[in-house]
Amino acid sequence: MSFEQILFYLFSGVLVLSAGAVITVRNPVHAAMFLVLCFVTTSALWLLLEAEFLAITLVLVYVGAVMVLFLFVVMMLDINLARMREGFARYLPIGGIVAATAVGIMGLAVGRINFGLDVWPAPPARAADYSNTRELGEQLYTTYVYPFEIASVVLLVAIVAAIALTLRTRPGTRYQKIEEQVVVKKSDRLRVVQLESEGRK
């Protein structure tokens, strides 16, 4: 077994175990941290596939951003996992069937029949100065420019939806208006008054 294969089995083993832990541990924060571990090991697997840019972006976006939001939510909401687990045994058979079907279909679709080495020969290993990012960029902003622009519209919808769902302004809140503070002049605030002195008697 080559060193790469050892790494592959190591990372996939950790990935499967931590994915199992996500749904079995009692504490939701622990579950979220195991999900983080899942993403990190997935990123390592993608790296083994030489998808450098995507692997690092997975860490940047999912570990660095999405899971932070998850943790915020999980820490703040009192999720009672014990109650959620009550139906576990009852739904186990049907859940198991669905999961087995999904795994079976995926195995058929991306397994040996369609993606075996006789159908797709193994790509040669890339040279040390190969730039995955550059290759991706050359495709994304020219050939795939329409999907790219649509992505911006999707993000715009996400912004609007996030604000519509979570923004609650409390009435009567007073803000500091920094722009007004900056443009204020001495004459707006200060009035110098000349007073007649009373004079000595």
Next chain:
Amino acid sequence: MLENYLPILIFIGIGLVVGGGMIAAGFLLGPHKPDSEKLTSYECGFDAFEDARMKFDVRYYLVAILFIIFDLEIAFLFPWAVVLRDIGMFGFLAMVMFLGILVIGFIYEWKKGALQWE
């Protein structure tokens, strides 16, 4: 390409070992004399009234969601910045349009007061 990542893997491993090792050293060398007062969480001399893990302002969620969106935007900008010289004016205008659409969202946030911290 992969051989360049081997030192990183080892480095991350060593980083974990150094962090964990320091704490282990502290455990081995330091005293252990717990008492019930010492183990209470820091308060102003009272017992804590309620659980410390409280609910807090929904605004933090909003910041986190907006952060995800902008982080994705940055992820799109990275490969673009690298190949800008190769894709020329067409690529530049494609990104101007992309950013333009997102700036509309940004202005919307601003006007709605989503960026205003109370």
Next chain:
Amino acid sequence: MFEIVENFLLGLGLWPWLATLVVTLLQIMLVMVPLLLSVAYLTYAERKVIGFMQIRIGPNRVGFFGKPLWGLGQPIADAVKLMFKEIIIPGGADKFLFLIAPVLSMAPALAAWAVVPFGSEMVLADIDASLLYVLAITSIGVYGVIIAGWASNSKYAFLGAMRSAAQIVSYEIAMGFALVGVLMAAGSINIGDIVRGQGGAYGLLNWYFIPLFPLFIIYFISGVAETNRAPFDVAEGESEIVAGFHVEYSGMTFAVFFLAEYANMILISMLAALMFLGGWLSPLPASWIPELALFDLALGDGIHWLLAKTALFLFFFLWFRATFPRYRYDQIMRLGWKVFIPITIVWLLVVGLFIMGGLAPWFDAA
């Protein structure tokens, strides 16, 4: 140099993979040991510099060999003291997460150094996407803060952690946009290539801090906010929430957080030096340097320039702390979202136009 060591080990009859491992470990130690020493002495420098700014002397007692030596032994004494202190785990804490949190903030702060180049050939792991790697790995550091605040089961720690996390993520955006400007200028995502892109006939006028000046300023200020340093240290804010997320930590667990913060400061400073101030390049144009080996060594390109530039930025960190009062939290968020992000977006377009127009001397090369 390392080939000699590797060949020597191979000559001893070691397996090739073991020889590679030993050499890699040796290289890692060459990065890690000076880094940890600099972290220790940065704490000393901080106390000395702020001391002098406030017309005090700072630590001046603990030295070596029975002599005070301006207090140079202080960081070592501090480390030893912290090592022998009790680690208190509060009663209501989540023990596992409580202990894992410092490691989660320390490991990324160290691992980011794997791709930092110290010279044109002096880099541990020369990966193509090294800048993206640094950005990704430092973004993991926020977990140390959040987990520490939550696991402590203390209100102060929790409040500090939430504030800190929201602040870190907000400034990460401004920082990311500033980095995009650098990538555009260099046309590469590799830190070594970014430095090489700043070479040229005009010495320091070729560096990117001139065309990218607003991004340079924003990058460094965001770096100060990312590391939770003064004046953006509301996460610690000892006058309101005692010490923030690490209020319940003691002894070595506290020391690890402390080390991670200082290692991050050095990382931000060195990245700023690499990306905007030409890294190891000499500020003098090559034609000015007399053709003598001695002059070339002292004034030509070399790691000493990188270290000097890094030290300059570190001094700014300390200077800020001694000078500015703490920002209020709403002002911090306003600065990040309403000032920095619009400026960076506008300046990215300006840089794009510079590149399209081939502005000399930075962007005229194809």
